[in-house]
Amino acid sequence: MAPRSLWNGTLTFGLVNVPVKVYTATESKTIRFHQVHLDDGARIEHRRVCPKEDKEVPNDEIVKGYELSNGNFVELTKEEIGAAAGENAKLIDVEHFVEGEEIDPAYYDKTYYLGAGDKGDDAYRLLKAALDKSGKVAIGRWVFHDRERLVAVRPVDGLLHMHTMNFHDEVVEPDDLDLPSPQKNPSDREIEMAGKLVKSLQANFEPTDYEDTYREAVLELIERKRKGETIEAPDEPAPSDDSDDLMKALEASL
Amino acid sequence: MPRPLWTGSLSFGLVNVPVRLVSATRDLDLHFRQLHEKDHTPVETRRVCSEEDKEVPYEAIGREYEGVILTDEELSAADPRKTRTIDIEAFVDLEEIDPIYYDHPYYLVPAGETDGTVRAYRLLAEVMGKTDRVALGRFVMRTKEYLVAIRVRDKALTLSTMRFHDEVRSTDGIDGAGGRTKPKEVAQAVKLIEGLSVAWDPTAYEDSYRKRLQSIVRRKRKGGEIKAPEADPQRTAPVPDLMAALEQSMAKLKNGGGGLEDLSKDELYEKATDAEVAGRSTMSKDELVEALRGS
Numbered sequence: 001m002a003p004r005s006l007w008n009g010t011l012t013f014g015l016v017n018v019p020v021k022v023y024t025a026t027e028s029k030t031i032r033f034h035q036v037h038l039d040d041g042a043r044i045e046h047r048r049v050c051p052k053e054d055k056e057v058p059n060d061e062i063v064k065g066y067e068l069s070n071g072n073f074v075e076l077t078k079e080e081i082g083a084a085a086g087e088n089a090k091l092i093d094v095e096h097f098v099e100g101e102e103i104d105p106a107y108y109d110k111t112y113y114l115g116a117g118d119k120g121d122d123a124y125r126l127l128k129a130a131l132d133k134s135g136k137v138a139i140g141r142w143v144f145h146d147r148e149r150l151v152a153v154r155p156v157d158g159l160l161h162m163h164t165m166n167f168h169d170e171v172v173e174p175d176d177l178d179l180p181s182p183q184k185n186p187s188d189r190e191i192e193m194a195g196k197l198v199k200s201l202q203a204n205f206e207p208t209d210y211e212d213t214y215r216e217a218v219l220e221l222i223e224r225k226r227k228g229e230t231i232e233a234p235d236e237p238a239p240s241d242d243s244d245d246l247m248k249a250l251e252a253s254l
Numbered sequence: 255m256p257r258p259l260w261t262g263s264l265s266f267g268l269v270n271v272p273v274r275l276v277s278a279t280r281d282l283d284l285h286f287r288q289l290h291e292k293d294h295t296p297v298e299t300r301r302v303c304s305e306e307d308k309e310v311p312y313e314a315i316g317r318e319y320e321g322v323i324l325t326d327e328e329l330s331a332a333d334p335r336k337t338r339t340i341d342i343e344a345f346v347d348l349e350e351i352d353p354i355y356y357d358h359p360y361y362l363v364p365a366g367e368t369d370g371t372v373r374a375y376r377l378l379a380e381v382m383g384k385t386d387r388v389a390l391g392r393f394v395m396r397t398k399e400y401l402v403a404i405r406v407r408d409k410a411l412t413l414s415t416m417r418f419h420d421e422v423r424s425t426d427g428i429d430g431a432g433g434r435t436k437p438k439e440v441a442q443a444v445k446l447i448e449g450l451s452v453a454w455d456p457t458a459y460e461d462s463y464r465k466r467l468q469s470i471v472r473r474k475r476k477g478g479e480i481k482a483p484e485a486d487p488q489r490t491a492p493v494p495d496l497m498a499a500l501e502q503s504m505a506k507l508k509n510g511g512g513g514l515e516d517l518s519k520d521e522l523y524e525k526a527t528d529a530e531v532a533g534r535s536t537m538s539k540d541e542l543v544e545a546l547r548g549s
């Protein structure tokens with residue numbers, strides 16, 4: 001079954017328009033529970049209530065309010081907020097091309113797949129081939145769900161992947177952290193030993209080596225409860241020690 | 255420094271570095287409250303039992319999955335045992351990790367100022383920085399166990415939570431780039447890409463949506479009318495001739511980044527003055543573009 005796209009529009013670079021469809025590339029597999037009332041097992045409903053009238057408020061009577069420091073609200077309708085999308089509501093507007101390795105992963109947010117849009121096969125194929133050949137990734141802007149995101153578009157196998165990115169002022173820089181400096185830098189010997197330790201743990205990244213053990217534990221718990229077992233919560237573990245003798249710890253590790 | 259989200263230790267062989275986890279991003283989005291339009295009152299969300307039609311206190315809420323009901327306390331039995339360490343299991347090369355796996359970025363900072371802690375932290379950062387390696391590990395935050403990638407960024411250790419492999423969707427059924435391309439078009443497109451290439455500088459991009467939204471709020475506060483700007487249909491229209499579009503894009507680029515039609519009338523007039531276009535003072539914008547093309 002073909003997946004459903006969540007956004008259709010145009011990616012533009014220069015004067016070239018590439019009709020594209022956007023698909024989610026990742027999905028959370030965390031077990032999702034329904035909230036129920038423990039007394040009768042009935043579902044919990046989240047109702048929006050006006051405290052003044054003590055009555056449920058239907059969707060079409062809700063507006064968005066931006067709170068001012070004096071406690072008043074500036075009220076905006078959906079359409080007014082939509083106006084912030086600007087002229088580019090249906091565009092992925094590519095501004096530049098860069099070397100992909102230059103982008104620090106701290107910028108990456110979510111990944112989407114880009115598929116060719118209707119009548120866009122030729123343009124899509126061209127962009128993909130040119131990105132492959134140049135080794136570059138495209139940097140652009142995309143407005144989606146009342147938010148503008150910086151995006152990086154890169155070719156992967158037969159498709160284009162699009163990563164949404166944080167804007168620079170949304171990313172904390174190492175300088176903002178005020179990291180303390182040690183009184184004495186690590187010695188050459190310590191660096192050498194630590195380097196050996198890193199080497200001994202060198203491996204290839206195999207995503208399938210890692211399973212979500214928490215998800216498995218939750219499913220197992222649900223099964224135990226279904227069989228009528230009593231379930232008790234575990235005790236908190238003690239925190240581990242801070243080892244002060246670096247050299248000794250490094251040697252022991254090797 | 256941002257508020258720590260987790261405190262524990264990073265363990266690497268038998269070396270333990272006490273660390274705190276802080277977010278590497280900050281939320282700068284504008285946030286709105288939901289208001290009841292009629293009386294301008296912020297609405298409240300109430301948890302109501304669908305059977306009794308009565309509000310339910312938080313303690314009386316359980317979690318149901320396929321007919322099985324668990325209390326929060328019972329659910330905590332699934333919490334993984336080790337909750338205070340990040341165990342480094344392996345080191346891999348950075349290029350091996352497809353960015354699709356990255357979820358949320360954080361920093362690890364030394365917990366405490368003791369020299370042992372700070373030195374162990376620095377040692378790990380230095381060794382990893384030298385080899386351009388990424389440490390893979392696992393840890394538990396709140397109730398979930400995460401796979402994480404730890405790297406160095408300017409002497410700071412960053413930690414990214416990662417997606418599990420089965421959380422990455424299949425690309426089956428997505429219409430991609432099958433079929434042939436014309437070598438001439440590709441060569442021209444590569445030229446255009448080279449022409450638009452810059453060194454990556456994140457500070458070159460501001461969130462223009464946030465700015466527009468801020469100005470909409472300001473205008474609305476003063477009682478102004480908000481209208482959506484019109485989109486330029488040319489930018490979304492299909493391109494009938496890719497080669498022609500590529501060539502025009504290159505020509506536009508050589509013209510100093512933008513084509514003549516992108517300039518304001520004043521800018522066009524200035525150009526016309528430089529080019530000594532006759533009759534320029536009475537020309538319309540389009541006529542100026544036309545005359546400059548001919549000059």
